[in-house]
Amino acid sequence: MLKQTEGSHAVAEAIALCRPQVICAYPITPQTHIVEALGEMVKTNELAQCEFINVESEFAALSVAIGASAAGVRAYTATSSQGLLFMAEAVYNAAGLGLPIVMTIGNRAIGAPINIWNDHSDSMSMRDAGWIQLYAETNQEALDLHIQAFRLAEALSCPVMVCMDGFILTHAYERVDVPTQQQVDAFLPAYEPRQILDPADPVSIGAMVGPEAFTEVRYLSHHKQLRALGLIPELATAFQKQFGRDSGGLIRTYRSEDAETIVVALGSVNGTVQEVVDEMRADGSRIGSVSICSFRPFPLGVLRDALQHAKRVVVLEKCLAVGLGGIVSDGVRKALSGIVLNGYTVIAGLGGRAITRASLRRLFEDAERDELEQVTFLDLNADAVSHELERESKARRTGPTAEAILRRIGTVASRIG
Amino acid sequence: MFQIRIHGRGGQGVVSGAEMLSVAAFLEGRFAQAFPSFGSERMGAPVMAFCRIDHKEIRSREPVLDPDALIVQDPTLLHQVDLFSGLQPRGYILINSTHSFDELGLGAFARGVGRYRLCSLPATELALKHVGRAVPNAALLGGFAAVTGQVALASVVAAIRQKFPTVVAEKNVAAATEAFEFASKAKDTIDA
Numbered sequence: 001m002l003k004q005t006e007g008s009h010a011v012a013e014a015i016a017l018c019r020p021q022v023i024c025a026y027p028i029t030p031q032t033h034i035v036e037a038l039g040e041m042v043k044t045n046e047l048a049q050c051e052f053i054n055v056e057s058e059f060a061a062l063s064v065a066i067g068a069s070a071a072g073v074r075a076y077t078a079t080s081s082q083g084l085l086f087m088a089e090a091v092y093n094a095a096g097l098g099l100p101i102v103m104t105i106g107n108r109a110i111g112a113p114i115n116i117w118n119d120h121s122d123s124m125s126m127r128d129a130g131w132i133q134l135y136a137e138t139n140q141e142a143l144d145l146h147i148q149a150f151r152l153a154e155a156l157s158c159p160v161m162v163c164m165d166g167f168i169l170t171h172a173y174e175r176v177d178v179p180t181q182q183q184v185d186a187f188l189p190a191y192e193p194r195q196i197l198d199p200a201d202p203v204s205i206g207a208m209v210g211p212e213a214f215t216e217v218r219y220l221s222h223h224k225q226l227r228a229l230g231l232i233p234e235l236a237t238a239f240q241k242q243f244g245r246d247s248g249g250l251i252r253t254y255r256s257e258d259a260e261t262i263v264v265a266l267g268s269v270n271g272t273v274q275e276v277v278d279e280m281r282a283d284g285s286r287i288g289s290v291s292i293c294s295f296r297p298f299p300l301g302v303l304r305d306a307l308q309h310a311k312r313v314v315v316l317e318k319c320l321a322v323g324l325g326g327i328v329s330d331g332v333r334k335a336l337s338g339i340v341l342n343g344y345t346v347i348a349g350l351g352g353r354a355i356t357r358a359s360l361r362r363l364f365e366d367a368e369r370d371e372l373e374q375v376t377f378l379d380l381n382a383d384a385v386s387h388e389l390e391r392e393s394k395a396r397r398t399g400p401t402a403e404a405i406l407r408r409i410g411t412v413a414s415r416i417g
Numbered sequence: 418m419f420q421i422r423i424h425g426r427g428g429q430g431v432v433s434g435a436e437m438l439s440v441a442a443f444l445e446g447r448f449a450q451a452f453p454s455f456g457s458e459r460m461g462a463p464v465m466a467f468c469r470i471d472h473k474e475i476r477s478r479e480p481v482l483d484p485d486a487l488i489v490q491d492p493t494l495l496h497q498v499d500l501f502s503g504l505q506p507r508g509y510i511l512i513n514s515t516h517s518f519d520e521l522g523l524g525a526f527a528r529g530v531g532r533y534r535l536c537s538l539p540a541t542e543l544a545l546k547h548v549g550r551a552v553p554n555a556a557l558l559g560g561f562a563a564v565t566g567q568v569a570l571a572s573v574v575a576a577i578r579q580k581f582p583t584v585v586a587e588k589n590v591a592a593a594t595e596a597f598e599f600a601s602k603a604k605d606t607i608d609a
Contacts, residue, residue: 172478
């Protein structure tokens with residue numbers, strides 16, 4: 001059924017259609033609306049046979065989800081930013097134990113400086129924890145990916161994070177097609193656990209593993225994700241058959257087949273990138289883009305196929321690997337191992353900085369002329385930066401950096417974009 | 418594509434206004450996107466929300482930088498925010514005020530360069546009269562429908578009824594309807 005609704009609400013409806021039995025919730029902006037909506041659905045019995053557990057922290061939220069999953073039920077939670085960091089130990093445990101929990105990340109920056117707005121620093125910080133990570137381009141895809149995520153997680157006994165851009169998607173109203181319960185039931189079978197804490201048939205889960213077997217257990221986690229590289233496209237095809245929509249998969253290409261310049265990005269910014277690709281194509285540029293949906297497992301093979309004919313690849317990243325540059329770029333470069341082309345990393349949209357069509361167009365035109373640095377910070381305020389560096393070079397006690405930059409930049413409430 | 422930027426202050430229903438507008442356009446079979454640009458989420462702080470309406474899927478996620486219409490829920494923002502930034506020539510400005518644009522000292526400017534189409538609407542007064550609270554968003558949407566013709570009043574009314582429980586919805590519907598009538602009367606002057 002077509003609806004005009006908030007992204008968070010669309011995701012909550014998708015989760016409810018997946019019949020979770022335990023939902024653990026601890027509020028943090030910008031994911032809060034999702035668990036709020038689910039809380040209401042449980043209370044009104046719209047979502048029946050589900051326990052909604054309010055916990056005291058994010059660490060508890062995922063720990064309770066781990067317990068529930070180990071007891072053999074379908075478990076779900078959601079978080080953002082610092083919340084994900086606070087549950088970090090449990091994030092690794094859920095994957096290490098092979099528990100198919102699904103968790104939404106409403107992507108948000110990590111402090112300090114404290115910032116509630118969108119970037120990918122939170123989910124990227126957990127990229128190697130053993131979870132599958134899928135990034136949604138639109139609210140429709142966020143909804144669809146959650147339905148695929150439970151099936152993927154349970155097929156592999158591996159937890160899945162569905163990442164959606166905070167505010168940009170979570171708080172955006174747009175058209176979504178919400179499937180029927182019948183459709184979802186036909187796509188997502190009842191959960192059949194591979195392991196279960198059952199008093200009638202006792203096992204222990206979470207053994208201490210020494211050097212004699214640790215590598216083997218770890219290797220099997222890696223192997224699981226390599227299997228996901230095959231399973232994710234299969235599920236996208238099965239989803240297409242059941243629901244009539246293209247959603248998910250490893251990557252999606254846009255006008256890239258004959259492109260000399262290809263932009264690679266994750267998440268909602270791909271829409272804006274495609275707009276700019278169309279504008280520049282109309283003016284004769286040979287430019288295209290590739291959206292990475294599955295960041296873990298990282299789709300080395302299909303990316304190589306999609307990018308290898310290009311003259312240059314621009315990786316647009318909403319996260320900074322401080323002291324290195326880009327995180328996604330590393331994977332892209334690995335995918336292109338042995339192929340000679342120009343690779344550029346662009347850090348954009350940090351802490352909610354708007355990524356505008358105008359800025360992207362300037363950036364891509366610079367790239368076409370190969371006039372980009374290896375690492376570029378989109379729309380960096382060079383004046384504020386050099387002023388601060390100069391100040392710091394002249395005195396010792398210059399005080400806190402963030403406050404000084406804010407003073408230099410002045411009031412921002414008056415600005416648009 | 419038709420793009421709208423709504424300016425107001427936290428607590429005035431700026432975000433709900435953009436959401437309802439997107440629902441109204443959706444109900445007419447079009448694609449619409451509404452999203453907020455939160456500041457620090459305080460009551461009274463300047464807040465912006467955006468709405469795009471189109472006949473095809475909307476892909477861009479950038480803030481509305483070049484609007485076709487501005488809705489100003491709080492005229493005191495005139496001195497704080499770069500409200501008219503990017504407004505397209507012949508763009509619409511709906512302002513919540515009992516004063517005309519000339520009385521606000523903006524008439525000559527706004528009719529000048531961009532030949533903007535101006536509508537001053539006492540939305541807070543209408544909200545106080547019908548809703549009993551100073552929430553001007555529904556009234557301004559009624560005025561928006563009248564002035565721009567982008568959505569029908571019936572769609573705005575349906576969107577309001579989706580958003581609020583019946584009693585509150587009907588009060589807001591009354592405010593939007595009176596605002597629609599008010600703005601309709603001024604339409605010829607506005608388009609001149």
